[in-house]
Amino acid sequence: xxxxxxxxxxxxxxxxxxYRFDQKNEVFKRARWDDKxxxxxxxxxxxxxxxxxxxxxxxxxxxxxxxxLERQFAxxxxxxxxxxxxxxxxxxxxxxxxxTEKQVIEGSPEELSRIVxxxxxxxxxxxxxxxxxxxxxVYSHEFDVMTMEHHPLELxxxxxxxxxxxxxxxxxxxxxxxxxxxxxxxxxxYSRMAFVANMLAAFIRSLGYRAVPAGNDTALSIPIAMAxxxxxWSRMGLLITEEFGPRVRLCKVFTDMPLAHDAxxxxxxxxxxxxxxxxxxxxxxxxxxxxxxxEEGPNMSSHSGIRKWYIDGEKCYSFWAKNGISxxxxxxxxPFNQRPGKIHDLARFMIRNTTLFNKxxxxxxxxxxxxxxxxxxxxxxx
Numbered sequence: 503x504x505x506x507x508x509x510x511x512x513x514x515x516x517x518x519x520x521y522r523f524d525q526k527n528e529v530f531k532r533a534r535w536d537d538k539x540x541x542x543x544x545x546x547x548x549x550x551x552x553x554x555x556x557x558x559x560x561x562x563x564x565x566x567x568x569x570x571l572e573r574q575f576a577x578x579x580x581x582x583x584x585x586x587x588x589x590x591x592x593x594x595x596x597x598x599x600x601x602t603e604k605q606v607i608e609g610s611p612e613e614l615s616r617i618v619x620x621x622x623x624x625x626x627x628x629x630x631x632x633x634x635x636x637x638x639x640v641y642s643h644e645f646d647v648m649t650m651e652h653h654p655l656e657l658x659x660x661x662x663x664x665x666x667x668x669x670x671x672x673x674x675x676x677x678x679x680x681x682x683x684x685x686x687x688x689x690x691x692y693s694r695m696a697f698v699a700n701m702l703a704a705f706i707r708s709l710g711y712r713a714v715p716a717g718n719d720t721a722l723s724i725p726i727a728m729a730x731x732x733x734x735w736s737r738m739g740l741l742i743t744e745e746f747g748p749r750v751r752l753c754k755v756f757t758d759m760p761l762a763h764d765a766x767x768x769x770x771x772x773x774x775x776x777x778x779x780x781x782x783x784x785x786x787x788x789x790x791x792x793x794x795x796x797e798e799g800p801n802m803s804s805h806s807g808i809r810k811w812y813i814d815g816e817k818c819y820s821f822w823a824k825n826g827i828s829x830x831x832x833x834x835x836x837p838f839n840q841r842p843g844k845i846h847d848l849a850r851f852m853i854r855n856t857t858l859f860n861k862x863x864x865x866x867x868x869x870x871x872x873x874x875x876x877x878x879x880x881x882x883x884x
Contacts, residue, residue, distance in 0.1 A: 516728055516735060516766055517808035522642035523722070526652050529803040529815035530579065531645040539816065542823035549826025556681025556878040557826070565682040565827065568689030576696030578717025578753075580647040582655065586700040589658065589714045591707055606710030611762040618665055618706065618761065625701040626694055627667035628750070629743060631730030631764040635664050635756060640721045657721075660758035661714055665702065666723070666730035668743060668750040669694045671833075673841055674884075676749055677876040679830035680786075680821075688828055691751030692717065699753040711759040722805075723752035731764035734771035738781040738790050738832040739813040742771040744850055747838030770853040771838065775811070777860040780873065781832040787821035789814040790832060835873030837863065 525531055533543035551562040572578060576586040583589040609617070615632055622630040635657070644655040675687040699715035706713035714720070724741045727733060732752075733743035740748040782790040791811050799805070799812035806812070822828055833839055840846040852859045867873070 516725070516768075517810060518636055518725065519638045519805055519807045521807065522638055522640060523805045524643045524645075525641040525655070525719075526643060526645035527802045528645075529819050531647065532803065533819070534645070534647050534650065539819065542819045545823035546826060551682070556678055556683055558682075560882075561682035561686075561878060565685040565689055568686040568693060571693035572689065572696050572717075576693070576700075576717065577648070578692070578696060578719050581649075582644050582646075582716065582719040583714075584648075586696040587715045587717060587719060591704075611760045614759055615762040618702070618759070621705050622665060622667055622698065622702050625705075626669065626698045627702075628670045629668040629732050629745065631666050631727070631732050632761050633664060633666065633726065633729035633731075633763050635662050635721075636725070636729070639725050644719070655720065657756055658712055658714060658758075661712055661756040663757050663759060663761045663763075664721075664726055664730070665755045665757065665761075666727040666732055667695075667698055667702070667753050667755075668727065668732055668741070668746070669698060669753070670746045671749045671751060673749065673839075674876060674881055676830060676839070677834055678878050678881065679834040679875065680825050680828070681878055682827055683878045683881055684830050684834070685827045688751070688830060695751050695753035699755055703755050706755065706757050706759055709759070711757055713759075714756040715753070716756065717753050720756075721754070723754060726754055727752050728766055729764075731767040733767075734769045735810065736771050736781075736836075737775035737779065737811045738836065739811065740833070742769065742836075742838050744769045744854070745842070747840065748833045748836050749839050768854075769850070770855070770857070773857050774837075774853050774860050774863075777857075778837060778864050780835050780837065780864070780867070784831055784835045784873065785818075786829070786831060787814075787817040789817035789821075834875065837867040837872065840872060 532539040551557055551559040577584045578587050619630045640657060641655050643652055645652050669691055671687045671691045675683045678684050695717050703713035703715040727741050733741045736742045742748055743750055779792050782792040790813060795809045795811055797809050800814045801816055803815040804812045849863055
């Protein structure tokens with residue numbers, strides 16, 4: 503929740519649900535068991551290249567290759583505790599560990615946090631923060647797409663801290679949304695997530711602590727990232743970061759390492775979203791609300807109970823099916839989706855500190871046509 507006083511914003515906290523969400527009800531998991539959603543995933547899986555800019559064989563080849571690390575080795579969109587997101591040390595590492603006495607690197611929470619953040623950035627994270635784990639952020643149950651099993655989910659005992667990380671998605675390719683080239687930017691983000699989370703977990707284990715890497719599995723990434731100071735919530739339901747706007751993918755590592763916590767750091771996105779509504783206007787499926795916040799989402803895929811803007815996942819996914827791939831138009835048109843520069847940095851400063859210029863900044867964004875789609879040739883020929 504954001505409190506305002508004399509045109510400025512003062513941070514208090516953001517709303518936290520009172521119950522744990524069942525992952526089986528997430529729209530992507532429903533595509534595997536819910537007769538209402540199953541036709542959508544079948545259309546997407548049958549989607550193929552065609553003679554259209556952004557949807558050619560070349561474009562689909564780039565998209566498919568970008569997902570390769572996630573799909574072949576990570577499995578984060580399918581199940582928890584598997585592949586690169588395994589909760590335990592791999593077999594060979596276990597064998598080596600038994601040969602020597604386990605050593606624990608000790609230090610103050612502040613010192614250990616500095617070390618962990620340095621390692622995360624070195625491994626490829628673009629943003630990193632730390633917070634305590636709230637129970638409501640962990641899924642109550644996991645739905646394993648590989649086995650179609652539905653079972654309760656609990657973190658290992660003592661893993662009460664979480665390192666949240668964001669990886670930037672490429673600006674130029676994302677500006678071609680909703681084409682396969684934009685899908686390549688998304689796929690590369692997911693593959694990088696697995697790469698970064700896996701290595702950070704391995705690093706923490708080598709220091710003598712438990713580490714549980716996760717992508718979209720295990721727990722809700724957006725509230726964790728918010729609590730860790732990476733960004734703000736938004737009308738489109740995505741995290742808005744000050745550095746990259748919504749153009750990021752999120753991963754995390756849960757651990758029992760004693761760490762100092764960062765704090766939620768609002769950047770003015772919530773108040774700006776009240777005025778802007780650009781993502782809702784351009785959403786091809788009308789899945790993003792143009793109205794006020796509510797406490798109840800549109801369907802079972804909503805984690806209802808707190809006052810916010812809810813996305814209609816069923817409508818969103820229906821356009822994915824029609825498109826044959828994902829979308830990301832909301833990311834492309836978002837005014838926060840601008841690369842750093844003197845003018846854009848000034849706009850972010852004003853949004854962060856006052857609401858007085860929000861309407862003018864929205865109008866300026868429209869006049870300059872910042873959200874206009876790039877032709878895919880801008881990627882291939884530059």
